[in-house]
Every structure is written in structure tokens, then in C-alpha cells.
Amino acid sequence: MTTSDTSVLAPLADVDPADLARLHAGLEAAADRAGQLDIAYTTFDSPVGPLLLAATETGLLRVAYEIEGHDRVLETISARISPRILRAPKRLEGAMRELDEYFAGRRTTFDVPLDLGLSAGFRQLVQRQLAHIAYGHTQSYGQVAAAVGNPKAVRAVGTACARNPLPVVLPCHRVLKADGSLGGYAGGPATKAILLELESAA
Amino acid sequence: MKTGKPPFEGVVAEHSATVLRVCRAVLGVDEADDAWSETFLAAMRAYPDLPADANLQAWLVTIAHRKAIDVTRARQRRALPVENVPEVATTVPAPGDQDDELWHALKALPDKQRHAVAYHHLGGLAYNEVAEILGGTTDAARRAAADGMKALRTSLMGSKGATR
Numbered sequence: 001m002t003t004s005d006t007s008v009l010a011p012l013a014d015v016d017p018a019d020l021a022r023l024h025a026g027l028e029a030a031a032d033r034a035g036q037l038d039i040a041y042t043t044f045d046s047p048v049g050p051l052l053l054a055a056t057e058t059g060l061l062r063v064a065y066e067i068e069g070h071d072r073v074l075e076t077i078s079a080r081i082s083p084r085i086l087r088a089p090k091r092l093e094g095a096m097r098e099l100d101e102y103f104a105g106r107r108t109t110f111d112v113p114l115d116l117g118l119s120a121g122f123r124q125l126v127q128r129q130l131a132h133i134a135y136g137h138t139q140s141y142g143q144v145a146a147a148v149g150n151p152k153a154v155r156a157v158g159t160a161c162a163r164n165p166l167p168v169v170l171p172c173h174r175v176l177k178a179d180g181s182l183g184g185y186a187g188g189p190a191t192k193a194i195l196l197e198l199e200s201a202a
Numbered sequence: 203m204k205t206g207k208p209p210f211e212g213v214v215a216e217h218s219a220t221v222l223r224v225c226r227a228v229l230g231v232d233e234a235d236d237a238w239s240e241t242f243l244a245a246m247r248a249y250p251d252l253p254a255d256a257n258l259q260a261w262l263v264t265i266a267h268r269k270a271i272d273v274t275r276a277r278q279r280r281a282l283p284v285e286n287v288p289e290v291a292t293t294v295p296a297p298g299d300q301d302d303e304l305w306h307a308l309k310a311l312p313d314k315q316r317h318a319v320a321y322h323h324l325g326g327l328a329y330n331e332v333a334e335i336l337g338g339t340t341d342a343a344r345r346a347a348a349d350g351m352k353a354l355r356t357s358l359m360g361s362k363g364a365t366r
Contacts, residue, residue, distance in 0.1 A: 005351075005355070006323050006351065008304065008307075008351070008354045008355050008358050008359070009227075009304070009319075009323055009324065009354075010300075011300040011301045011303075011304045012223050012226055012227055012301075012304065012324060013223070015219040015222055015223060019222065020218050020219060020222065023218070023222070023235060023238055023239060023242075024214065024218070026235075026239055027214070027239060027242050027243065027246075030239060030243050031243060031246055034243065034247070036243075036246055036247050039209075041211075074209045074211075075206060075208065075209065077209070078206060078207055078208065078209045079206040079207070082250060083207040083208065083209055083210055083249055083250055084210050084246055084247075084249060084250060085209035085210050085211050086210060086211050086214070086246075087211050
């Protein structure tokens with residue numbers, strides 16, 4: 001390629017980040033109006049680290065801890081649901097407000113609409129069941145298995161909890177091992193302990 | 203499971219500034235925002251069906267070209283009832299304002315030269331890709347970009363004695 005002197009174009013090289021931010025915000029609104037914002041997401045700063053929040057038009061689709069890798073989580077959503085994804089906080093306002101209240105100890109249940117499109121079958125059945133474990137209470141994996149009518153499926157319940165696409169909101173942190181020990185957690189055992197502590201203190 | 207494609211947010215983040223530069227070169231700062239918005243909205247609509255190995259930048263610049271033409275036509279339709287308004291009278295550049303000086307020089311170019319300059323030098327497209335957008339041969343696209351750059355240099359620096 002020839003190297004030509006393009007310095008006369010230099011005034012166009014500088015693009016003010018504020019202009020790009022304003023255009024991005026306009027695109028978020030226009031895409032939503034056009035019904036083509038399949039996934040809106042934002043990052044929410046919580047006491048257990050930044051949480052990725054992603055929602056379809058139906059409802060909240062995913063809550064992800066930082067250690068899950070937010071970029072990787074978005075790539076999975078892109079492959080499984082749709083790549084029409086924008087950072088667009090507006091759709092997440094309700095979820096952010098409820099999470100704020102939850103972490104402040106002022107909310108014990110979540111009311112935002114959910115989209116369980118990232119799970120199916122038995123796992124989704126288990127994840128739905130989690131919503132029935134009351135704030136401040138815990139159950140064992142075996143109790144959850146019994147509650148969904150399959151008392152022998154203890155390991156499958158463990159997997160369903162580990163793959164919960166909506167941690168915190170669907171409280172898999174309230175499910176412990178039969179001996180009362182914490183068991184695993186997508187956000188790490190320390191995070192699980194923090195959430196249980198928060199709920200017992202409130 | 204569908205084949206993986208990066209989230210569209212990444213496409214916007216990577217190409218946002220380039221598309222804005224191209225739109226500004228073709229349309230000027232005032233109308234560039236509309237073309238940028240229409241470009242990314244249309245791109246987002248079509249994105250799921252785009253082949254995974256597509257050249258995203260060339261694809262976006264091609265859409266931007268079509269949207270810039272739409273914006274120009276819309277302006278001409280709005281302008282129709284008012285005849286013979288001299289264009290220069292509405293946007294006299296502030297003395298020493300480089301952006302405006304450059305835009306006036308760009309606006310004075312034949313469309314093909316302005317487009318070729320924008321898509322090659324600002325959009326980063328190869329001349330054969332520019333030719334696909336504008337029609338004609340790769341050589342013609344290269345010539346249009348070279349003639350356009352020469353005219354820009356002459357009009358922006360010529361008065362100060364620069365000879366090239």
C-alpha cells in the first residue's frame with residue numbers, strides 16, 4: 001500500500017468519547033424501541049463484587065459473579081440466545097433497585113420478572129424450587145430433591161444449583177450439604193457465607 | 203447450539219469511532235450522527251445472519267455509505283420547496299476552525315472522490331472494497347481517492363503556498 005500524506009484529514013481523527021457515549025445511548029434506546037435489543041446488560045457493584053446483570057424483553061436472564069468471567073458469560077448468552085447484545089442499563093433498573101434493597105437488608109424476596117431461557121428440564125425445575133426457600137432459611141440438597149419429587153436426585157440438584165443462571169435472585173446459596181457445611185457456590189464459598197450472614201443478620 | 207458470534211456490544215466498541223469519522227467525512231458533523239445511528243441500528247438487525255468470517259469494518263462502512271445516501275436524500279427532499287438558497291451562506295466556517303475548513307474542502311469534492319477518501323483513508327477499506335461500494339474498477343477507486351486527497355491538500359494548504 002502506498003504511504004500517502006493524510007495529515008489534511010487529521011481534524012477528523014479525534015473523536016470525543018462523549019460523542020460516542022451519547023450515540024451509544026441513542027442506539028440503546030432505538031434498538032429497544034425497534035424490538036431488536038435481544039439482550040441488555042450492565043454491571044452492578046455489590047458487596048460481593050461486580051455482578052453482571054443481563055435481561056431479555058421477558059425478564060432477568062443472568063446474574064454472574066466476576067469469577068465466572070463476565071465476557072465469557074456474555075459470549076455464552078450470545079451463542080445460546082442471541083448476539084444482539086448491548087450494554088444498556090435502563091432495562092436492568094428494576095433489578096438493580098431490588099438488589100440494592102436486598103444487600104441493604106431491606107428486601108427478602110425478588111419481584112422482577114425472570115427469563116429462565118438459559119436452563120431447561122430438571123435443572124430449571126430445581127431452580128424454580130429455590131424461590132420457595134425463604135429468606136434466612138436453608139435446606140439441604142436432599143430436601144430440595146424431595147421437594148421436586150425426586151428424592152434420590154441429590155447430585156443432580158447439586159448440579160442444578162451450580163448451574164443456576166440467576167444466583168442471589170434464585171437463592172441457591174440457601175442450599176447446604178446434609179451435614180450443614182456450605183457446599184459449592186458459583187461465586188465461591190466465601191460469597192455464599194456472606195449472603196447467609198447477611199440474611200441471618202437482617 | 204448456534205455458532206458463537208461475539209456480542210454486538212463488542213462490534214460497536216471496536217468500530218464506533220471509525221464509522222463516525224467516515225460519516226463525518228461524507229456528511230459533515232451535523233448530519234453524521236443520524237447516519238451513525240442508522241448504520242448501527244441496521245447492522246444490529248442483520249448481525250445474527252452475518253457470516254462469521256465477514257469483514258466487520260467493510261460491512262459497517264458499506265452500510266454507512268447507504269445510510270449517508272439516505273440522509274442526503276432526506277435533506278434534499280426537505281430542501282426542495284426552498285429554491286436557490288446558496289449552501290455556503292448557511293454554514294460559513296469560523297475562521298481558524300480546522301474541522302469546518304476540512305468539511306468545506308470535503309464538501310467541494312465530487313461525491314466519488316469524497317467517498318473514496320472517506321472509505322479508504324478513514325474507513326480503512328482496501329481499494330477493491332471501495333470499488334465494490336462505489337462501482338467501477340479498483341484502479342478507478344484508487345484514482346478517485348488520490349485525486350480527492352490532492353484536491354484537499356490544494357484547497358487546505360494551497361493558499362499558504364504549499365505545492366504538491
